[in-house]
Amino acid sequence: MLNKPAPQLASNNASSELLKVLHFARLKHRVLFRCSPWRIFPRATRTVNATKSCVRTWNRRIYSLSGDSQVDGVCMTFLGDVGQARQFDPFVVFREGFAFVPNIVQAQSALPRAMQAHAKLEEAVVFRDGAISRIHKERILLSVAAHRRDKYCVALDSGVLSSIGVPQAQIDDLLKDYRHASLPAPDQASLEFCLKLSRNPTSVRFEDIEALRTLGLGDRAIVEVVVVAALALYRCTLSLALGPEADFKSPELPMANIETAREATLAAGATGSRPKTERRGPYVLAPFLSRSTFQPFATVQKSHGFIPNFFRAQTLRPDLLEAELDAVGLILLPEDSLTRAQKESILLAVSAANLNSYCVAVYFNLLRGLGLSAEEADQIAVDHHLSNLSKADIALLDFAVKLGTRFSEFSREDTAKLRTLGFSQEQILESIVVTALNNFSNTLQMGLGVEPDFEPPAVFEKNKMNLPSPQPTLMAREGVVHLVDTSLDADSELVAQAQSGNLRSFEELVCRHTQLIYRALIAILGDAADAQDAMQDTLLSAFKHIGGFQGRSKFSTWLVSIARNAAVQRLRGRKNMESLDDNDNQEDHDFRPRQIAAWQDNPEQTHSKFEIRQLVERGLLQLPAKYRIIVMLRDIEQLSTDEVAHQLGLTVPAVKTRLLRGRLMLREWLAPHLSTSARGATQ
Amino acid sequence: MITCDEFFTEFADYLENRVSAEVRHELELHLSQCRACHVLYDSSRKTIKIVSESNSFELPQNVFDPIIDRVMSKLRTERS
Numbered sequence: 144m145l146n147k148p149a150p151q152l153a154s155n156n157a158s159s160e161l162l163k164v165l166h167f168a169r170l171k172h173r174v175l176f177r178c179s180p181w182r183i184f185p186r187a188t189r190t191v192n193a194t195k196s197c198v199r200t201w202n203r204r205i206y207s208l209s210g211d212s213q214v215d216g217v218c219m220t221f222l223g224d225v226g227q228a229r230q231f232d233p234f235v236v237f238r239e240g241f242a243f244v245p246n247i248v249q250a251q252s253a254l255p256r257a258m259q260a261h262a263k264l265e266e267a268v269v270f271r272d273g274a275i276s277r278i279h280k281e282r283i284l285l286s287v288a289a290h291r292r293d294k295y296c297v298a299l300d301s302g303v304l305s306s307i308g309v310p311q312a313q314i315d316d317l318l319k320d321y322r323h324a325s326l327p328a329p330d331q332a333s334l335e336f337c338l339k340l341s342r343n344p345t346s347v348r349f350e351d352i353e354a355l356r357t358l359g360l361g362d363r364a365i366v367e368v369v370v371v372a373a374l375a376l377y378r379c380t381l382s383l384a385l386g387p388e389a390d391f392k393s394p395e396l397p398m399a400n401i402e403t404a405r406e407a408t409l410a411a412g413a414t415g416s417r418p419k420t421e422r423r424g425p426y427v428l429a430p431f432l433s434r435s436t437f438q439p440f441a442t443v444q445k446s447h448g449f450i451p452n453f454f455r456a457q458t459l460r461p462d463l464l465e466a467e468l469d470a471v472g473l474i475l476l477p478e479d480s481l482t483r484a485q486k487e488s489i490l491l492a493v494s495a496a497n498l499n500s501y502c503v504a505v506y507f508n509l510l511r512g513l514g515l516s517a518e519e520a521d522q523i524a525v526d527h528h529l530s531n532l533s534k535a536d537i538a539l540l541d542f543a544v545k546l547g548t549r550f551s552e553f554s555r556e557d558t559a560k561l562r563t564l565g566f567s568q569e570q571i572l573e574s575i576v577v578t579a580l581n582n583f584s585n586t587l588q589m590g591l592g593v594e595p596d597f598e599p600p601a602v603f604e605k606n607k608m609n610l611p612s613p614q615p616t617l618m619a620r621e622g623v624v625h626l627v628d629t630s631l632d633a634d635s636e637l638v639a640q641a642q643s644g645n646l647r648s649f650e651e652l653v654c655r656h657t658q659l660i661y662r663a664l665i666a667i668l669g670d671a672a673d674a675q676d677a678m679q680d681t682l683l684s685a686f687k688h689i690g691g692f693q694g695r696s697k698f699s700t701w702l703v704s705i706a707r708n709a710a711v712q713r714l715r716g717r718k719n720m721e722s723l724d725d726n727d728n729q730e731d732h733d734f735r736p737r738q739i740a741a742w743q744d745n746p747e748q749t750h751s752k753f754e755i756r757q758l759v760e761r762g763l764l765q766l767p768a769k770y771r772i773i774v775m776l777r778d779i780e781q782l783s784t785d786e787v788a789h790q791l792g793l794t795v796p797a798v799k800t801r802l803l804r805g806r807l808m809l810r811e812w813l814a815p816h817l818s819t820s821a822r823g824a825t826q
Numbered sequence: 827m828i829t830c831d832e833f834f835t836e837f838a839d840y841l842e843n844r845v846s847a848e849v850r851h852e853l854e855l856h857l858s859q860c861r862a863c864h865v866l867y868d869s870s871r872k873t874i875k876i877v878s879e880s881n882s883f884e885l886p887q888n889v890f891d892p893i894i895d896r897v898m899s900k901l902r903t904e905r906s
Contacts, residue, residue, distance in 0.1 A: 431852040433832035803838040
């Protein structure tokens with residue numbers, strides 16, 4: 144079956160080479176004929192089993208997290224025996240897809256679930272047949288690795304390409320300049336796109352996707368191109384930090400690869416400003432998948448409280464989605480090594496450093512859901528050094544940010560530093576894998592143009608991901624440095640004057656927000672007289688504490704939090720205190736409307752404004768306070784869901800759940816008054 | 827066509843106009859063929875409109891002014 148010799152192997156072990164040659168024959172058959180080769184190579188199977196001891200030596204040529212300078216030493220907790228490992232599912236997957244288990248996978252042996260996650264991703268992205276060929280996927284992986292100057296990945300991808308029959312001359316051309324590799328136009332264009340995505344993800348535009356479409360790439364192929372580029376960066380991040388020994392002899396990397404003329408043009412284009420009428424994402428079709436029929440969505444709804452658009456944008460490949468969700472579950476959910484909060488903090492800090500406002504907003508909200516305050520999560524996004532995290536956790540984020548975004552500066556000393564701070568091998572490995580997952584997610588999000596689920600945190604400028612070069616305004620006040628966009632809050636000038644003791648400015652400020660404060664108070668207290676008394680307490684308290692307002696949120700948000708505290712103080716004096724903080728239980732999610740009579744076409748025409756207002760006020764007072772305040776702030780004060788969440792210190796998913804429930808309960812209450820059958824009674 | 831349960835799982839985002847074009851298409855196809863869900867959607871939309879335009883719990887100026895006067899007077903007294 145082999146038309147040419149297998150690639151030169153890094154190992155000198157003859158038996159190992161024989162084993163690889165046999166495996167490569169199988170792999171080549173699989174790639175070219177898209178069927179299992181085992182029926183064709185039963186003898187090869189037996190040979191593989193007979194020579195497994197040779198693999199042990201070959202597979203263990205890794206240096207890594209120990210800080211030991213020896214290259215051939217086994218420095219991590221490997222699975223005890225390769226013979227046992229053959230039963231380990233991820234190894235089976237890699238043998239099927241690569242014909243061997245790459246060293247980069249074995250370097251994750253201290254955390255078997257990390258290997259499982261890696262196998263899930265590789266299987267779905269690279270090994271499984273899709274709209275683009277395996278050969279082209281390998282070309283993308285090679286080109287991105289070459290651009291990152293990742294010798295391990297270049298050696299791996301070159302070796303695999305060679306083993307599946309790609310001429311060495313073409314591999315050399317891909318390493319030097321892909322434009323000379325005689326590729327078909329769609330393949331060349333998709334390679335160019337992947338290089339742009341990996342090099343400068345914030346520069347990717349809808350037009351880049353359209354250009355691929357005009358060359359004949361379908362949306363499914365485009366999703367695959369993006370996800371292969373993302374996986375290339377996942378591998379490169381792992382490779383950089385784990386430092387596995389090459390599986391194959393490393394080819395020389397030409398210097399010219401760093402910046403071809405075309406890439407320079409692309410990069411230059413990225414520094415320009417975005418057109419005002421730019422077409423927004425998502426860039427590809429995303430067929431509807433319901434959480435009630437697509438089990439992975441039900442799972443993510445349960446774990447995240449919502450289904451991020453990130454996942455909805457990939458529904459053209461449900462199998463891929465499933466693999467990603469499995470990988471996310473394996474990497475992020477267990478807390479046997481790092482805690483979930485530590486991992487989400489890594490994701491937030493690295494996404495912020497990557498200027499990915501989509502992911503910043505998601506991880507910000509997930510951290511809020513884990514109990515972190517909005518201020519603390521803000522601070523991690525902006526500058527984790529000034530957060531209240533422990534010295535060790537700050538060092539952990541330093542490590543991840545450097546690995547994820549300043550890869551040319553990363554060295555083994557960074558790993559050693561974490562060890563001296565008491566992090567275990569498993570924890571260091573997990574932080575590396577989480578960072579790799581983050582780079583995978585950030586790349587995928589940028590490539591697919593996924594639209595935000597939430598507004599990014601106030602201190603992280605809106606549309607940050609669209610800015611080619613960050614020019615944050617840094618402001619230091621009381622030891623906190625954060626990004627400030629004063630245009631976001633029209634009150635900032637008056638606030639500064641009031642903070643310096645100007646009573647007239649304070650009066651003007653509070654007059655601007657009278658209705659907001661009053662509605663927040665009545666929503667919590669459910670009584671007009673109480674709300675008016677609490678209003679006075681709120682204003683006095685606001686003046687007393689205005690010096691401590693740091694501008695990390697809008698002034699109105701801060702005022703509502705003062706009003707909320709004043710109202711809660713009053714509630715505590717009541718016999719039957721109503722809680723605003725009850726967790727949303729299953730009943731909240733399962734609430735179903737019972738009133739199914741149609742409503743009048745124009746209730747406003749059959750009822751006076753006064754009648755409508757009275758009906759609404761009575762209806763709102765029937766609602767439990769935790770729903771009432773959200774409906775009032777969202778629907779009467781017209782605040783966005785994100786603003787309501789921020790003002791009440793809730794997560795956005797919690798606000799969404801309560802808002803729907805509150806609206807439906809109010810609808811149930813209004814229905815008997817406004818349905819078609821009620822028309823006669825009210826006229 | 828999607829089921830009523832599937833429609834309901836996307837309902838909150840649909841009301842907020844935060845669904846993709848593909849999801850919107852599926853939901854609107856369902857709405858065109860399911861009376862119960864259509865009533866739910868129509869009445870929920872009207873609820874939001876009525877509440878938004880009701881100006882409920884507006885604090886009258888003649889109630890607010892004395893409150894602000896009392897507060898400012900107290901603050902001025904404390905300062906002097």
